[in-house]
Amino acid sequence: MTTIKDVAKKAGVSVATVSRFLNDSGYVSAEAAKAVTAAVEELKYELNPVARSLNTKKSNLIGLILPDITNPFFPELARAVEDVALTYGYTVVLCNSDENPEKEKNYIETLKKKYIAGFIVTSNQLDAPHYANANVPIVALDRTINEKIPTVSSNNKEGAIMGTNALLERGCRNILFLRGPEELNPANDRYEGFMEAIQSSNLQYQVVTCPFHFADSQEIVARVLKEDPTIDGIFASSDVSAAGALKAASLVGKRVPEELQIVGFDGVAMGEMLSPGLTTVAQDVYKMGAIAARVLIKQIENKKIDQRFYEVPVKLIIRGTTRSVEE
Amino acid sequence: MTTIKDVAKKAGVSVATVSRFLNDSGYVSAEAAKAVTAAVEELKYELNPVARSLNTKKSNLIGLILPDITNPFFPELARAVEDVALTYGYTVVLCNSDENPEKEKNYIETLKKKYIAGFIVTSNQLDAPHYANANVPIVALDRTINEKIPTVSSNNKEGAIMGTNALLERGCRNILFLRGPEELNPANDRYEGFMEAIQSSNLQYQVVTCPFHFADSQEIVARVLKEDPTIDGIFASSDVSAAGALKAASLVGKRVPEELQIVGFDGVAMGEMLSPGLTTVAQDVYKMGAIAARVLIKQIENKKIDQRFYEVPVKLIIRGTTRSVEE
DNA sequence: ATATTATGTGTAACCGGTTACACACCGAAA
DNA sequence: TTTCGGTGTGTAACCGGTTACACATAATAT
Structure with a gap:
């Protein structure tokens, strides 16, 4: 050498x-x-980057902390982060936290010893002070840790309004909203959006909390559908729940979209593969990841950051679980 | 400090x-x-691990090179690798190669400078000599790079036989096999397994090559189904293709599983969410990743490796796209 | 009794870079 | 002519560890 x-x-x-x-x-x-x-x-x-690191106490490692890469939302995010990291000469370390603060803390400490350049954190139970005191550049996704830490998220509330209106415009008179877990920021924003849209319509609705988990939401929806057969629209806070709802509908014998229309949220690839294809409010996950990575790298390289809060627009994708708009 | x-x-x-x-x-x-x-x-x-690395020319970084984390097969693999790496004190670097040898080479070189401990490589167009000369522990998934490099893969051939027989036992008389890309080792093994099983049955069959891509396979299957309406079973080499086939069936108006039975291959989570649920030959992807990581770490730590080739068993999961077995 | 080996420790070189500091030179300003 | 700031360069300390080597002592073998 x-x-x-x-x-x-x-x-x-x-x-x-x-x-x-x-x-x-x-x-x-x-x-x-x-x-x-x-x-x-x-x-x-x-x-030799190791020798350099020893001196400068810096590296070109970026830590990507997320709950579980297995969750369909994250691979695309990881991909985006990795892509932009690569173009700027950074390397991505993958950290599955399982939403476990202990694990997160561990990663942060382990990686800080390696002089990690910064972190992109997607977590819902962030130990806020812990991160705030980490003393290393951080970008958060979907959650504000503290005012100094840039955050990027989808325009969840706006998206929920769009999704609700999509159902309303298509003639739904009794909508079931599948609310996500309360500890999730985005779920709350979506809930807010739904409430705003539904309340200004004066129509009937119903809210049920439901984890972002297929089998659970299938079960919950099947039960609710039996209890209240007049439900003619479901707005799920996630595509996975929407998939559960769709399956429940088929088990209960409701025809989609003729008797029941369904809208999901997220825009994961799976939505297209369902029959009928899932109408959904799609997040631009790749863009979120790319922005997060760019903002982080700006921070790392001490460039000025013009913004502390980035909201990525969301897009309604109409597929087969909704009918055409009524005149 | x-x-x-x-x-x-x-x-x-x-x-x-x-x-x-x-x-x-x-x-x-x-x-x-x-x-x-x-x-x-x-x-x-x-x-301080950096100072130590500088001396020992070793680190506890493991490189995970895969085509694209966005492909539903890989997140679980990555998760498994990360889990076992963590328990042994290693950290995982994520590398999306896009099957591009140039990118792979780049990663290998960049990470070798960081004294990376080893690589887990999932790739189909591996630049074999390049890896063989990398002079760093490697474990390959789904492809033998060279006799000295341990490989872990699913029991693809056996799985294909199981899948084919599942269709046969359920009364299929004219099976369409959706063969995967020829440059993929696992796809070839599955093809072999199908051929072996179908030929010993003396029944009619048809083979069509079809990428592991939803829209493409939907289109291909829709066409083939129209050309030959007597097809009563489809065995797809991947769940994504199977999903495409299922969608095609619904568009063409074939009822599944009454008129047409479908079996996929992979066992991705999405299969469960389809309606009807997808019968599939499931790989134990988590196990593959875990084994790969363990074997790699053994190599890194100079422990004896008892085996050079690991074949992880595959499991048939019966869901709604197949009927019950005929007596 | 001496030779040999096992045990225990410290000094200093080394891994491969970065950088504070001292110094030399040059042209411009005073 | 002196002074001074801008250029340009090398020496050596330093980042925080590991380890070869020399040396000392205790235990065992001969």
Whole structure:
């Protein structure tokens, strides 16, 4: 392995000059620059990032902390983060937290010892002070940890209004809203949006809390559908719940979308594969991840951050679980 | 930050002794051990992994190279790798290769500079010599790179036989096999298994190549179903293709499973959410990832590896796209 | 009794970089 | 002419560990 000393020797200068040239710090004469460039080229020198880290107490590692990569929402996010990290020369460390503060803390500490450059955190039970005191750049997804930490999230409330109105415009008179877990920020924003839209319609509705879990929501929806057969629309806070609702409908014998219309939230790939295809309020997850990564890297590189809060627009995708709009 | 020197001073010994104690290498008296333990405790000393890496040219980073985490097969794999890595004190770096040898090479080189401990590689167009010469522990998934590199894969052929027989036992007389891309090893093994099972049945069949992509397979299946209305069973090489087939069936007006039975391959979560639920040959992806990680870590830690080839059994999951077995 | 081996420890070199500091040179300002 | 700030460079300390080597002592073998 060739080191900076080899380069210095070959170029006929000191290691300090080589280092200065490589880092573009301090003065280096054109002459020296040329000699170093040539030596680097000839020896195929590549800087050792570990040695550098030891000095600078910095690395190009980014920690991506998320509850569970297995949850269909996260792979795309991870992909986006990785893509932009790569273009900026950063490497992504994957951390599944299971929403467990202990695990999160552990990761943060382990990685800080490696001089990690920053974290992108998607978590719902963030130990706020813990993060705030982490003393390392952080970007949060879907949750404000503290005013100083930039946050990116979907426009959940707006999306919920869109989704509700989609059902209303298509003639629903008794909507069931599948509310997500209360400890989830986005779920609450969606709930707010739904309430705002439904209340201004003066129509009948019903709210049931339901985890973002297929079998559970299937069961819950089947029960509710039996209790109240007049329900003609379901707005689920997640596509997984919507899938459960769709399955429940088929078990209960409700035809979708003729007797019952369903709208989901998230826009995961699976929605397209269902029969009928799931109408949903799609988040631009890739964009969220990309923005989070870019903002984090800006922070890391001490560039000015123009904004502390990023809201990514959401899009209604009409597929087969809804009918065409009534005139 | 407290360093090994601080500990040495407080314990009244030299840094060498502290280091020996910490690494359990060389001789350390009980007395010294006690003093060091106390000092570590008191100063809350934590070893700096970067400094150690610089010396030992080792780290506890594991690179996970896969085509695209967004592909539903991989999140669970990544999760498994991460879980076992964590229990052994390793950290996982996520690398999306897009099956691009250039990107893979890049990752390998970048991470080797960081003294990465090893790689788990899932790729189908591996630049074999490149990996073989990487000079770092590797475990491959679904493809043999070279005899020296341990490989873990599903029992694809056996699984395909099971899937085919499931259709046969349920009365299918004209099966359509959706073969996966030829450059994929597992797809070929599945094809082999299907051929073996179908040929010993002397029944009619048809093979069509079809990418692991929803919209494409939907289109292909819809066409084939129209051309040959006597097809009464479809065995798809992946669940995504199977989902496409299911959708095609509903568009063409074939009732599933009454007129047409479908079996997929993979066992992704989405299968359960379809209506009817997808009968499939499920891979134990988590297990594959866990084994791969364990084997890699064994290699890294120079423990004996008893096996070079691991085949993880596959399991038939019967759901709604197949009927009950005929007597 | 001496030779040999096992045990225990400290000094200092080393891993491969970064950077504070000292110093030399040059042109411009005083 | 002196003074001074901008250039340009090298030496050596430092980041925080590991480890080769030298040395000392105790235990065992001969």
